[in-house]
Amino acid sequence: MNTKNTIPNDLGKLLENAKSAAIQAGNYLNDNKDLHKDIFSEEGKDIKLEIDRNTEKLIYKQLKDTNISFLGEEYGLKNKSRDGLLWVVDPLDGTSNYFRGIDQCCVSIALLQNELPLLGVVYNFNSNDVYYASKGKGAYLNDRKIKVSSISEKSSASLTTGFPTSQKAEDTLDFLGNLSEWKKIRMFGSAALSCAYVASGKCDMYLEKGIYLWDIAAGICLVEEAGGKVSREFMKNDQYIIEMSNGIL
Numbered sequence: 153m154n155t156k157n158t159i160p161n162d163l164g165k166l167l168e169n170a171k172s173a174a175i176q177a178g179n180y181l182n183d184n185k186d187l188h189k190d191i192f193s194e195e196g197k198d199i200k201l202e203i204d205r206n207t208e209k210l211i212y213k214q215l216k217d218t219n220i221s222f223l224g225e226e227y228g229l230k231n232k233s234r235d236g237l238l239w240v241v242d243p244l245d246g247t248s249n250y251f252r253g254i255d256q257c258c259v260s261i262a263l264l265q266n267e268l269p270l271l272g273v274v275y276n277f278n279s280n281d282v283y284y285a286s287k288g289k290g291a292y293l294n295d296r297k298i299k300v301s302s303i304s305e306k307s308s309a310s311l312t313t314g315f316p317t318s319q320k321a322e323d324t325l326d327f328l329g330n331l332s333e334w335k336k337i338r339m340f341g342s343a344a345l346s347c348a349y350v351a352s353g354k355c356d357m358y359l360e361k362g363i364y365l366w367d368i369a370a371g372i373c374l375v376e377e378a379g380g381k382v383s384r385e386f387m388k389n390d391q392y393i394i395e396m397s398n399g400i401l
Contacts, residue, residue, distance in 0.1 A: 157265050159287055160237070166218060166263055167286045170239075170273045173214035174259045177207050177243060178277030181250070181259070189251055199248050200226070207243035211261065215239055220263070225366045236266040240369040246342035255279070260344035262369035272370030274348045283348040285377035291351050300380040300398035301353040309356035309401055310336040312346040314363075343394075347371020350396050351378035357397040362387065368394050 160166065181203065190202040208226040215222060221233040224241040239261065244250055246257030255278035262272045271286040283298075285291035291298050303309045311334040331337050338355060340346055343363055349355040351374035358371075372382050381399035384392045 157268055158235070159270065160235070160265075163263075163270060163286055166220075167271045167273070167284065169215060169218060170261045170263065170271060171275075171282060171284055173211045174261050174273045174275040175277075175282065176214060177211050177259045178275045180210060181207060181244060181257075182277045185250065185253070191251075199251060201244070201247055201251060203250075204244045204247055207259070208241060211241055211243055211259070215261075223366065225364070237270075238264045240264055240366050242344060242366040245344040245367060246340070249341045254341070256340045256342050256345055258342060258344050258348075260366065260370045262366075262373060264369060269369060269373035269376070272373030274344045274370050274374065276345060276348075283351065283374055285351070285374045287373070287377070289377065291374050291378035293348075293352055298352040298378050300350060300375065300378045301356050302400065303356050303398065304400045306333045306335070306401060308335050310334065310338060310354075312338045312340060312349060312355045312358045314339060314341070314343070314360045343367035344371055347374055347396055350380060350398070351375045353378075353398075357395070357401050359395050361393045362391045363394050364390060365392065368392070368396075371396065 184203060192200045192202050192205060205226045208224045212222055220237045220239055222230040222239045242260040244257060245260050250257040259275045263270045274283040281294060283293050343360060344367060346358040347368060348371060350358050375382050375396045381397050383395045386392055
């Protein structure tokens with residue numbers, strides 16, 4: 153693998169490809185959200201729908217001509233790499249919300265080079281909001297430039313997170329104890345949207361443990377290009393501890 157990162161000359165075109173694929177996938181999900189939803193698998197606290205798999209196929213079809221490796225949540229890794237480039241795709245982030253008719257779900261597409269984000273697209277098809285960013289070009293919401301908040305105190309800030317599923321009572325109590333420092337706590341059930349909300353200043357920090365790369369890859373680029381700070385720590389079983397903030401908190 154090439155370990156030296158050189159921004160592709162066609163990054164702008166690749167961003168447009170990603171936006172187009174995300175919008176087409178989102179439109180497909182939106183058109184089908186009121187129809188019967190077949191469950192593909194339901195293990196533990198996770199749920200996967202057939203439409204997740206169909207949507208990933210749709211996105212792959214849109215992006216395969218770029219000749220870039222493709223990592224999707226549903227079908228894993230496809231294609232041969234081009235200069236260490238990798239599409240990282242979550243076709244439906246917030247599947248449980250989608251299944252129950254809650255409008256906090258989205259399509260997430262990122263382009264990484266040797267694990268470093270070059271572009272990210274998060275499309276909330278429920279509100280027709282397209283969040284996108286590319287390396288060195290800033291972050292945008294529907295073509296309007298966005299930036300992280302300027303709040304510097306937790307007592308005035310909003311934290312978005314996911315409730316830990318650990319069975320250890322002490323871990324849960326520690327988590328709950330830390331929440332009291334914040335002005336507001338929000339749990340949206342979508343990691344990608346949580347990232348987008350930090351990037352756009354709607355929330356001030358996103359913190360979660362046990363998250364996958366496809367959940368946050370696009371969001372990393374969004375937050376960094378919006379002026380924020382990202383920290384991720386590998387755990388095990390392809391999971392991460394992620395912290396995204398406005399860079400002040």
